[in-house]
Amino acid sequence: MVLQSIRERLTGVLAFAILGILIIPFALVGVNEYFTSSSGNIVAIVNDVEISSNDFNQSFSNYRRRMQSVMGASYDPVQFDQLVVRREHLENLIDQELITQAAQSLGLDVDDATLAQEIRNIPAFQVDGVFNADVYQSRLLSQGMTPKQFQSEMRTQFVVSELPKNIAESSFATAAEVNDLVALLDQERSFNTVLVPADTGEEPVEFSEDEILAWYESHSDDYQSEEQVIIEYLELDAAFLPVGLPPEEDYLRSQFEAQKARFISPEQRRVSHILIEVAADASEAEIETARQTAEDLSRRARDGEDFATLAMENSQDQGSAAEGGDLGWVESGVMVQAFENAMYELSMEAPISEPVQTGFGWHVIMLSDIRESTGMSFEEAQATLVMEYEEENAARAFLEQADRLVDLIYEDPTTLESAALVMDLEVQVAGPFPRSGGDGVAASPEVVAAAFSDLVLLQGSVSDPVNLDENRLVMIKLKEHLPVALKPIEEVRDEIIATLSDNLARDNANTRAGELLAASKAGDAGLEALAAEAGLDYARHEAVKRGTSVPDVKLVEEIFRLPEPAEGEVVEAVLPNSNGFAVVQLDSVVQGELDDEAPFVQQQYERIISNGAASQESSALMQQLRATAKIDVFEDRIQ
Numbered sequence: 001m002v003l004q005s006i007r008e009r010l011t012g013v014l015a016f017a018i019l020g021i022l023i024i025p026f027a028l029v030g031v032n033e034y035f036t037s038s039s040g041n042i043v044a045i046v047n048d049v050e051i052s053s054n055d056f057n058q059s060f061s062n063y064r065r066r067m068q069s070v071m072g073a074s075y076d077p078v079q080f081d082q083l084v085v086r087r088e089h090l091e092n093l094i095d096q097e098l099i100t101q102a103a104q105s106l107g108l109d110v111d112d113a114t115l116a117q118e119i120r121n122i123p124a125f126q127v128d129g130v131f132n133a134d135v136y137q138s139r140l141l142s143q144g145m146t147p148k149q150f151q152s153e154m155r156t157q158f159v160v161s162e163l164p165k166n167i168a169e170s171s172f173a174t175a176a177e178v179n180d181l182v183a184l185l186d187q188e189r190s191f192n193t194v195l196v197p198a199d200t201g202e203e204p205v206e207f208s209e210d211e212i213l214a215w216y217e218s219h220s221d222d223y224q225s226e227e228q229v230i231i232e233y234l235e236l237d238a239a240f241l242p243v244g245l246p247p248e249e250d251y252l253r254s255q256f257e258a259q260k261a262r263f264i265s266p267e268q269r270r271v272s273h274i275l276i277e278v279a280a281d282a283s284e285a286e287i288e289t290a291r292q293t294a295e296d297l298s299r300r301a302r303d304g305e306d307f308a309t310l311a312m313e314n315s316q317d318q319g320s321a322a323e324g325g326d327l328g329w330v331e332s333g334v335m336v337q338a339f340e341n342a343m344y345e346l347s348m349e350a351p352i353s354e355p356v357q358t359g360f361g362w363h364v365i366m367l368s369d370i371r372e373s374t375g376m377s378f379e380e381a382q383a384t385l386v387m388e389y390e391e392e393n394a395a396r397a398f399l400e401q402a403d404r405l406v407d408l409i410y411e412d413p414t415t416l417e418s419a420a421l422v423m424d425l426e427v428q429v430a431g432p433f434p435r436s437g438g439d440g441v442a443a444s445p446e447v448v449a450a451a452f453s454d455l456v457l458l459q460g461s462v463s464d465p466v467n468l469d470e471n472r473l474v475m476i477k478l479k480e481h482l483p484v485a486l487k488p489i490e491e492v493r494d495e496i497i498a499t500l501s502d503n504l505a506r507d508n509a510n511t512r513a514g515e516l517l518a519a520s521k522a523g524d525a526g527l528e529a530l531a532a533e534a535g536l537d538y539a540r541h542e543a544v545k546r547g548t549s550v551p552d553v554k555l556v557e558e559i560f561r562l563p564e565p566a567e568g569e570v571v572e573a574v575l576p577n578s579n580g581f582a583v584v585q586l587d588s589v590v591q592g593e594l595d596d597e598a599p600f601v602q603q604q605y606e607r608i609i610s611n612g613a614a615s616q617e618s619s620a621l622m623q624q625l626r627a628t629a630k631i632d633v634f635e636d637r638i639q
Contacts, residue, residue: 003198019554025478029413030526044090045632046097051090053637060089072282072358076086077449078435086638089615094633096160103159111160119154123341145391147275164297167617168288173609179594181449181605186592188543191584193551194531195539198505198580205410206502210498230431233441234416236405238391238398238471247389256378263376266332270369271343272307275317278361289607294355294362298599302352309368317360331372339363391579398471406465409475415462416477432482444468450476457481473496509580517574517583527585543590551575564589 044051068075079085110118115494120131124139140150216223257265274297276290297314301307308324315321332340342356346367353365408419421429433442433451440445450456450463456478465473489496516534520527532540539551548556555577562584565571571586594602 018118043634044094045630045638046094047101047631048050048425049095049097049101050398051097056090056093056638059093060086063089071095075445075447076436078452081449083638087635092634092637094631095622097625098622098629099160099163100156100626101165102621106163107155108159108162110155110162114153115151115158118158119151122336125321129345163621164284164614167621168611168614169386169441170285171610171614171617173613177609178602178605181609183591185546185605187560188545188590188592190540190544190588190590191586193529193539193541193555193580193585194513194527194583195537195551196501196509196514196516196583198509199215200501200505204497205504207497207500211500212493213489214498215496216492218487223495225485226434226436226495227483227484228432228434229457230429230480230482231442231451231456231476232416232427232429232479233447233474233476234405234420234425235441235468236398236425236472237403238394241394241397241401245384252382252389253378255389256381263381265374265376265557267373268329268371269343269346270329270371271327271346272311272366272368273317273320273327273339274307274311274315274325274364275320275360276314276362277316278357280359280481283605283615284618285611288614289604289611290301290362291355291357293604294364296504296603298352298354298364301364301366307352312539325366327624339365341365344532355556367427370439395471402465405475409462416462416475419475430478431479441468441474447476451478506580510574510576513581513583515574520583520585527583537569550584552579554578555582559584559586562586 015032025145041053042050043053043056064077064080065446066079068077073075113442119125119136124133127135137147140147145153157472181471191622265389267574274294276294276297278287278290282290293314297310301310308326312323314323317325320327330343332344334340335343336358338356338358341595342365346353346365348370351367353363356363356365405419405423405425408422409416412418416427417424426443430440430442430447431438433448436449436450437443437445439600442451445465446466447468453463455461455464460478462478467473511536515529516527516536519525519530523529525533528538541551544550544556544559546556546560547553550556555575558575558577562571562573562575565586565588569587571584573586575584576580
């Protein structure tokens with residue numbers, strides 16, 4: 001923002017004077033040095049093809065922006081700038097280059113007509129559903145790309161995706177594989193349980209100082225304090241800057257006439273949707289399985305099935321599924337861009353969308369009504385015009401003050417005091433807070449990243465400006481660094497005692513369950529009678545499937561690891577659960593079977609197998625390509 005302001009002011013004679021100064025070093029050094037790469041600008045070589053630092057950094061920046069868009073407020077810029085993340089991204093670029101080379105060696109390519117059609121189909125380049133050349137040019141210009149560069153990237157992406165796509169399309173599931181998968185996933189188990197809770201008792205257990213110290217010393221990694229910092233900062237906020245005199249009505253009326261097209265209430269659309277969720281870290285196979293599920297639901301809706309019923313039975317959006325997927329009236333700017341683009345492509349004649357991918361998963365959207373936009377009068381728009389006038393004045397004043405603050409800090413980047421004195425700002429303090437952030441300004445991921453940056457943390461300098469919101473920034477300096485350290489035993493004594501008590505309670509529950517199982521096996525009495533005698537809960541569970549939460553999620557998981565009992569026999573065991581242990585008698589295992597009247601379910605299982613096979617085959621291809629490739633990575637250039 002500050003740099004933009006400076007750039008806008010470099011016009012006229014001043015701009016030509018600065019340009020003349022810059023020409024001299026270009027002439028002396030040689031323009032060629034600024035445009036040719038050297039071996040020091042290479043992060044990896046893949047079969048003689050170089051991956052430059054510029055290409056890597058640009059790709060990594062794009063990746064971080066995508067992750068920030070998907071994760072929203074939970075995005076942590078520090079986490080996504082660690083060396084291990086940058087290294088992993090480089091490995092992905094190497095894989096992409098290997099696939100590109102393999103595709104080229106097989107003669108895979110895309111003709112110009114197909115490429116042009118793919119570009120025309122991109123919603124970002126369309127106006128009212130039709131490709132617009134001016135929008136195309138301006139969008140690329142905003143990204144710093146030429147049409148030739150974009151077309152080259154599109155051609156590469158098309159070719160790179162073609163090989164894995166062909167592998168995926170060639171994968172299939174046999175009937176035997178489907179039956180085996182159904183038998184396993186839909187398996188039902190019947191068993192008896194006696195739950196033995198890990199009860200710490202009403203009276204607290206006494207532990208000796210030696211026991212507490214021994215646990216503290218042997219588990220010291222569990223009692224480390226987080227690395228933290230305390231920062232000083234100056235904050236500049238346009239909201240607290242004077243906005244000047246209010247605007248004249250004549251000025252406001254002229255602005256209204258010049259911008260009349262703006263003052264129209266937006267069109268609203270009544271839409272419903274079905275969401276098939278996809279986790280942020282989902283594999284390609286899982287993403288494709290979800291897409292195909294959404295595609296089937298879209299087809300069924302277009303074939304006449306009731307959309308609300310499909311949403312209630314299949315949508316994974318808990319907020320709208322019970323309402324038949326209804327999202328109410330929606331206008332522009334409310335939904336994420338991909339959803340909004342698809343929503344506005346629908347018409348009352350063709351109200352059902354194809355699957356639409358967002359950061360949440362795959363959506364099927366239905367348009368049920370349209371509420372047309374209406375115009376606004378000057379009186380209705382006047383408050384907005386006044387607010388914008390004041391915002392513009394505040395923004396102008398903010399830019400001037402921001403430029404001044406930056407200049408003052410750069411004169412002496414070791415302190416905030418002199419700039420605070422000149423600009424009548426208060427030096428504020430925040431912290432201590434760890435790398436995960438804190439309260440106030442420390443809740444901003446950008447502030448946290450700056451606080452733990454080399455410039456602030458290691459060099460002790462004031463940070464560059466950090467934008468908190470539009471027309472609001474801070475500049476920070478380290479006040480105190482609190483490194484990772486072992487907490488004093490007095491500080492964690494209660495935590496250690498609680499851990500020792502829980503461990504003792506679980507040990508006692510395990511012992512008690514073992515004794516109960518031994519008595520049952522010895523034939524002293526039946527398990528139900530033994531449980532009643534011990535005052536414990538006995539239960540019979542019939543036809544339990546995987547993932548069931550009754551009697552306990554962890555216990556069910558453990559029971560499905562037990563071997564299948566022989567005919568007429570019982571498998572007995574002591575197994576852990578969420579709150580202690582359980583004595584289990586497994587006596588029945590029934591394999592899952594396909595329902596001939598549910599072809600949709602069978603298709604889902606077939607997709608799981610075929611997509612899993614495609615994922616394995618793609619992985620095997622990458623392993624083969626890497627095994628036969630010559631790859632050099634320059635680790636010191638990935639920083």
